[in-house]
Amino acid sequence: MDEPDWRRFVAAYHHAHPAITERLFALADASPYAWLAEPLRDARGPVLDLACGSAPVRAELPDADWVGIDLSSAELAEAARRGRGPLVRADAGVIPVASGSVRAVCAAMCLPVVTPLPDVLGEIRRVLRPGGTLAALVPSQTGLSPSGALSWVRVMAALRAVRQPWPNPQARDGLAALLRTSGFRVRSDERRVFRLAVDSADAAQLLADALYLPALTPRRAEAAGRSLARWAVRGRHLELPLRRVVADLPTGRTSQEPT
Helix, strand or coil, X not given: CCHHHHXXXXXXXXXXXXXXXXXXXXXXXXXXXXXXXHHHCCCCCEEEEECCCCCHHHHHCCCCEEEEEECCHHHHHHHHHCCCCCEEECCCCCCCCCCCCEEEEXXXXXXXXXXXXXXXXXXXXXXXXXXXEEEEEEECCCCCCHHXXXXXXXXXXXXXXXXXXXXXXXXXXXXXHHHHHCCCEEEEEEEEEEEEECCCHHHHHHHHHCCCCCCCXXXXXXXXXXXXXXXXXXXXEEEEEEEEEEEECCCCCCCCCCC
16 A cells, blocks of 8 residues: 555544544553653643544543644544643644754554655754653564464454565564664664453454454454454453554754754
8 A cells, every 4th residue: 555545544543443442541550641741740841742643641631731743633523522622733743843843752553554754754853952752662573472362363364464564574572673773863772562451352353343454344344243242251351462662853963954
């Protein structure tokens, strides 16, 4: 799938499924958004939530000078409905913020899917103050137990998918290395395995809908949900490895300086 097709898919997906990632993460045994927000709780200055979706991180940073941006009007409408703001409709690759004006950038689950990624990373560098922080949460492809790996085989077989064909696979387990080559200083790179309670037909259907699969038709998603519902018995959990990378913009350079 080329970039224009991918962007059309993402736009249509979020129009049809606003807040779906937040709903999926609500099944977890602990909040991934709270984990992501930990390094930003003491940020002194504006915090920009990049591709914020329904803005779940806003609830984790209630006292921050926070602003969320997203290109999806449906996601922003859902964020507004939940009382989260201020919000701006904007592309992650063209951030309408002055250079060097942001103390921290939060990127929850967006860097593997936003395009073009070099432009997005360049914009993050531009808007951050020297010494400013980027905290990013991304899926990890490592950390599964043998039984956890088998469970994911079961899920992907139901969806008739081999993998998630996202445009920026290097922004998953390779995110720390990518940020270093993009001019950031990586402070930490941690993996944590969450457990999703997939123990009902509703949870099974939510999982089937939530995985960003462009080839997945609504009919196939419904069939996968029915198949997974038979698997989603009481007590069923699905391991979800996530990676949190925290990086700074070095103080010895300006936010506009190229790498």
